[in-house]
Amino acid sequence: MTLSIEEQRRIGAAIQTAEAKTSGEIVCVLARASSDYLAYATAWSALAALIAPWLLIAFTQFSVQRIFLAQILIFTALFVVSSASGLRHRLVPRRVRRAQAHRAAMEQFMIRGMARKANRAGVLIFVSFAERYVRIIADDGIADKVDPSVWQDAVEALLGHVSDGRIGDGFVTAVEKCGAVLAAHFPPGEQKDELPDRIFVI
Known part of the structure; x- marks a missing residue:
């Protein structure tokens, strides 16, 4: 624009x-x-990161440390992707x-x-x-x-x-x-x- x-x-x-x-x-x-709607990108990423450990516990044999690391990586990756301006507005x-x-x-x-x-x-x-x-x-x-x-x-x-x-x-x-x-x-x-x-x- x-x-x-x-x-x-x-x-x-x-x-x-x-x-x-x-x-x-x-x-x-x-x-x-x-x-900038960054609050929505943060909220969606946090929600996914909170859900992920339950799935990893149920379907994997990951250690607590690996699950915790996965949670951090999921939040970070989703936040980076969802905070891109084109996608960020669609989440709202x-x-x-x-x-x-x-x-x-x-x-x-x-x-x-x-x-x-x-x-x-x-x-x-x-x-x-x-x-x-x-x-x-x-x-x-x-x-x-x-x-x-x-x-x-x-x-x-x-x-x-x-x-x-x-x-x-x-x-x-x-x-x-x-x-x-x-x-x-x-x-x-x-x-x-x-x-x-x-x-x-x-």
């Missing part, structure tokens, strides 16, 4: 263009993953991954200063690549004026592009769609552009 410098510039330009038509703000965040239940991605999106909303806008018309476009999770979070000012389903079109467009490996195009499309919603409810005014017109890759 990468975004080239050119793609990042395109997204920044799309944000700038969209915000020229509204007093709202748009912030984009692309996360490689919402968590989908609902846990979604909950973690949702938590990360809410954290980014606060970290990026979205809630500091006086008119409360900020929109965060968040993608967590490892979880294939897309979320659009609108601050109270705009959320009170539009039905949450309004953002679904942008979410689906972004998900489609992410699935095709065209993350940059997906963000540009989502920015344009969110910008149109903001422009309809928060036309340009004296509100300053307070947040950077760029995508944050974390």
Whole structure:
């Protein structure tokens, strides 16, 4: 998962263009993953290492020392394999991954200063690549004026592009769609552009 410098510039330009038509703000965040999930790799490896001695006792004549050594080797080998990023995420239940991605999106909303806008018309476009999770979070000012389903079109467009490996195009499309919603409810005014017109890759 990468975004080239050119793609990042395109997204920044799309944000700038969209915000020229509204007093709202748009912030984009692309996360490689919402968590490292190492706790799950540790838990699965420990479980296997705890079960292994019972099997070795039942089906082998190994000494206590060899069983203990086997237990250590099983834990170490499984942890090394399961902590590889591709496999690590598959060991985590989908609902846990979604909950973690949702938590990360809410954290980014606060970290990026979205809630500091006086008119409360900020929109965060968040993608967590490892979880294939897309979320659009609108601050109270705009959320009170539009039905949450309004953002679904942008979410689906972004998900489609992410699935095709065209993350940059997906963000540009989502920015344009969110910008149109903001422009309809928060036309340009004296509100300053307070947040950077760029995508944050974390």
